[in-house]
Amino acid sequence: MSRLVLHERDHPYVVKVGEETLHLCACGLSKNKPYCDGSHAKTLKEGSDLFIYDKEGKAIKVESFYPK
Numbered sequence: 001m002s003r004l005v006l007h008e009r010d011h012p013y014v015v016k017v018g019e020e021t022l023h024l025c026a027c028g029l030s031k032n033k034p035y036c037d038g039s040h041a042k043t044l045k046e047g048s049d050l051f052i053y054d055k056e057g058k059a060i061k062v063e064s065f066y067p068k
């Protein structure tokens with residue numbers, strides 16, 4: 001089964017646990033979930049456009065979900 005999951009955030013959640021500061025992935029692109037690995041940098045130029053990322057992390061702009 002496949003599914004689309006929408007991630008709108010372009011930076012991690014920063015969580016303090018005791019003395020430790022954790023950076024949790026909120027963009028959905030980290031290869032080290034639940035932790036941020038810096039992959040969110042790819043999302044910084046998205047603007048208000050919608051993208052799908054393939055398994056290699058290449059961004060594909062979505063023009064429309066509806067056939068023309």
Ligand code: FES
Nearest residue numbers: 025026036039040
């Ligand atoms: S927030 Fe996802 S990799 Fe940083």
